[in-house]
Amino acid sequence: MAILVDAETRLVVQGLTGSEGRFHGLRNRAYGTQVVAGVTPGKGGQDVDGIPVFDTVGSAVSSTGANTSMIFVPAPFAADAVYEAVDAGIDTIVCITEGVPAHEMLRIHAYLHARGVIMVGPNCPGVLSPGKANVGIIPAEIFREGSVGLVSRSGTLTYQIGHELTQLGLGSSTIVGIGGDPVVGSSFVDVLALFEADAQTEQVVMVGEIGGDEEEKAAAFIGAAMSKPVVAYIAGFTAPPGKTMGHAGAIISGSAGTAQAKKDALEARGIRVGTTPTETAQLVAELTRV
Amino acid sequence: MDLYEFQGKELFRRYGIPVSEGRLATSPAEARDAAQELGGPVVVKAQVLTGGRGKAGGIKLAETPSDAEAHAAEILGMDIRGHTVRKVWIERASDIAREYYLSITFDRGAKKPLLMFTTHGGVDIEEVAALSPDALVRLHVDPLEGYHPWQGRRLVYDAGIADPGEQKQIAAIVERLYEAFVGCEAMLCEVNPLIVTTEGEVRALDSKLTVDDNALYRHPELAEMRDVAAADPLETLAREKSVTYVKLDGEVGVLGNGAGLTMSTVDVVTFVGGNPANFCDLGGGGDAQGVVDALDVITRDPQVRSIFFNIFGGITRCDEVARGILQALGQMAIELPIVVRLDGTNAEEGRRLLEEAAAANLHAEATMLDGARRAVELAAAA
Numbered sequence: 280m281a282i283l284v285d286a287e288t289r290l291v292v293q294g295l296t297g298s299e300g301r302f303h304g305l306r307n308r309a310y311g312t313q314v315v316a317g318v319t320p321g322k323g324g325q326d327v328d329g330i331p332v333f334d335t336v337g338s339a340v341s342s343t344g345a346n347t348s349m350i351f352v353p354a355p356f357a358a359d360a361v362y363e364a365v366d367a368g369i370d371t372i373v374c375i376t377e378g379v380p381a382h383e384m385l386r387i388h389a390y391l392h393a394r395g396v397i398m399v400g401p402n403c404p405g406v407l408s409p410g411k412a413n414v415g416i417i418p419a420e421i422f423r424e425g426s427v428g429l430v431s432r433s434g435t436l437t438y439q440i441g442h443e444l445t446q447l448g449l450g451s452s453t454i455v456g457i458g459g460d461p462v463v464g465s466s467f468v469d470v471l472a473l474f475e476a477d478a479q480t481e482q483v484v485m486v487g488e489i490g491g492d493e494e495e496k497a498a499a500f501i502g503a504a505m506s507k508p509v510v511a512y513i514a515g516f517t518a519p520p521g522k523t524m525g526h527a528g529a530i531i532s533g534s535a536g537t538a539q540a541k542k543d544a545l546e547a548r549g550i551r552v553g554t555t556p557t558e559t560a561q562l563v564a565e566l567t568r569v
Numbered sequence: 570m571d572l573y574e575f576q577g578k579e580l581f582r583r584y585g586i587p588v589s590e591g592r593l594a595t596s597p598a599e600a601r602d603a604a605q606e607l608g609g610p611v612v613v614k615a616q617v618l619t620g621g622r623g624k625a626g627g628i629k630l631a632e633t634p635s636d637a638e639a640h641a642a643e644i645l646g647m648d649i650r651g652h653t654v655r656k657v658w659i660e661r662a663s664d665i666a667r668e669y670y671l672s673i674t675f676d677r678g679a680k681k682p683l684l685m686f687t688t689h690g691g692v693d694i695e696e697v698a699a700l701s702p703d704a705l706v707r708l709h710v711d712p713l714e715g716y717h718p719w720q721g722r723r724l725v726y727d728a729g730i731a732d733p734g735e736q737k738q739i740a741a742i743v744e745r746l747y748e749a750f751v752g753c754e755a756m757l758c759e760v761n762p763l764i765v766t767t768e769g770e771v772r773a774l775d776s777k778l779t780v781d782d783n784a785l786y787r788h789p790e791l792a793e794m795r796d797v798a799a800a801d802p803l804e805t806l807a808r809e810k811s812v813t814y815v816k817l818d819g820e821v822g823v824l825g826n827g828a829g830l831t832m833s834t835v836d837v838v839t840f841v842g843g844n845p846a847n848f849c850d851l852g853g854g855g856d857a858q859g860v861v862d863a864l865d866v867i868t869r870d871p872q873v874r875s876i877f878f879n880i881f882g883g884i885t886r887c888d889e890v891a892r893g894i895l896q897a898l899g900q901m902a903i904e905l906p907i908v909v910r911l912d913g914t915n916a917e918e919g920r921r922l923l924e925e926a927a928a929a930n931l932h933a934e935a936t937m938l939d940g941a942r943r944a945v946e947l948a949a950a951a
Contacts, residue, residue, distance in 0.1 A: 380784035385712035433829020525828025
């Protein structure tokens with residue numbers, strides 16, 4: 280099973296001919312992902328190491344049956360790339376691009392929501408279903424196949440926790456990096472709902488950070504609608520208010536969005552919150568032993 | 570990026586939102602000239618990117634140009650919540666009959682712009698929201714549909730504005746403020762207070778604007794408004810070198826790759842009893858030069874007693890980070906103890922490089938937790 284990406288994924292890479300698009304597109308293919316097409320306007324008819332390149336997403340989809348898109352185009356063109364993918368009938372979009380304007384994301388979110396298209400990102404490391412498919416930049420060698428679902432606003436912090444899980448002998452169903460921007464395509468709640476419905480996933484780790492209220496909403500959702508156990512970790516306890524901590528979305532505004540408030544909301548629903556990445560992995564290991 | 574009051578008012582003026590006439594001054598003499606030009610009583614207002622100016626004595630009424638000069642002399646150089654006042658805004662004084670509050674915020678939770686209006690203006694809005702939530706009228710705008718005039722009317726009627734002249738003026742201001750919010754790609758447009766003068770004229774007496782850093786590439790006129798002189802000099806240096814750096818107050822310099830891991834590292838240093846000196850994120854790619862640049866920024870902070878490198882290689886290669894550390898040690902005379910924890914892509918190669926270099930101040934640790942403990946111990950011993 281797993282969620283979002285698997286052996287059925289047929290991937291088109293928007294921006295395949297760029298240096299990063301090429302590097303990661305080929306890396307994803309080497310992992311076993313079916314990378315069926317690339318799109319770069321003006322480069323239709325070329326190929327990248329045997330992967331055919333098209334001028335439009337529409338022609339890529341009609342020629343190759345692509346159902347998922349990974350977006351690697353620069354920020355000023357990313358929104359346009361999303362709309363093009365939706366129009367071409369793509370049902371899952373993974374947008375790696377960093378620096379998409381927040382207002383652009385408000386419109387994209389409303390547009391996708393109305394059409395039932397799933398988007399992960401932007402400013403995210405992508406989605407990895409170990410043993411099945413890797414769409415994005417997550418280093419697959421850190422993770423093993425297993426039953427822990429991982430969802431996170433951060434890339435490297437997820438690798439850290441994944442590494443600790445692996446050392447404890449635990450594998451993952453799917454790792455989803457939802458991205459560090461104020462508005463992202465898929466929220467914690469969206470991904471938690473997918474994990475709840477996924478047969479392979481038995482427990483979930485949610486890695487949040489300061490800013491916004493998505494962790495609080497997730498706490499309410501877990502309390503009301505999830506049967507599977509969830510362990511959480513929150514980064515940014517010592518972050519000063521009003522400062523953007525690397526991710527555009529990681530900012531405490533006034534008194535809202537603090538790590539403590541998120542931890543309190545989760546613990547109020549009986550969800551355990553690890554103090555360090557190490558302790559978080561240990562909490563998951565305790566759950567699996569019971 | 571936060572804008573100063575005078576910058577926000579300049580934008581308000583461009584969008585047709587009424588503001589009082591004013592001039593910017595950077596010296597008492599300029600303040601005097603500004604007051605002379607404006608004529609009549611003026612208000613001298615400290616320009617700082619923080620709240621609480623009034624309480625700190627940063628806003629003063631001046632009846633004459635020489636009063637304005639004297640007030641400017643007091644206010645310029647004043648420290649308001651850690652911000653030094655370098656500019657004052659001299660504005661024609663207003664006869665205020667009533668003070669309201671109007672804002673548009675970027676509501677991340679609802680994923681829509683949020684209009685807020687209340688007749689309880691001039692005070693902290695979080696207090697109004699907590700003490701008299703019914704007085705605060707809130708209305709979301711659909712980002713695809715945009716603003717419709719009924720929304721401005723709804724705000725004024727629901728807030729209980731009875732005067733037809735006020736109703737009309739406020740509704741028009743709401744519409745223009747929404748245009749400014751979208752036009753500037755703002756995260757916040759706040760008018761507190763929105764005043765009604767004794768003549769019944771509605772005007773923005775203050776402005777608070779925050780614009781989206783990610784959108785500045787298509788708003789060069791806003792990007793130019795960044796006040797480099799007011800920013801922390803280390804943060805400015807870091808920005809020039811494309812290093813993400815936030816100054817904190819402690820002794821342990823923290824360097825990680827990726828925002829989440831770096832935030833977590835700062836937390837863990839605190840958790841084991843230390844005080845982080847900074848948040849410094851090498852970013853996703855982190856090459857050797859990036860490491861040199863980051864170390865250059867961190868070591869300029871005289872409070873730093875030890876440095877903790879916490880790297881989890883994904884796209885970032887640990888051997889590249891190790892080369893950067895060694896290159897920095899070759900170029901700069903760094904005597905501070907440096908604790909390095911490398912894991913992930915090419916970690917073994919990275920560890921080997923550091924071991925071979927055998928620098929006396931380099932300390933390798935195997936885990937994030939042990940690395941943090943060691944860095945804290947070394948900072949305490951220094």
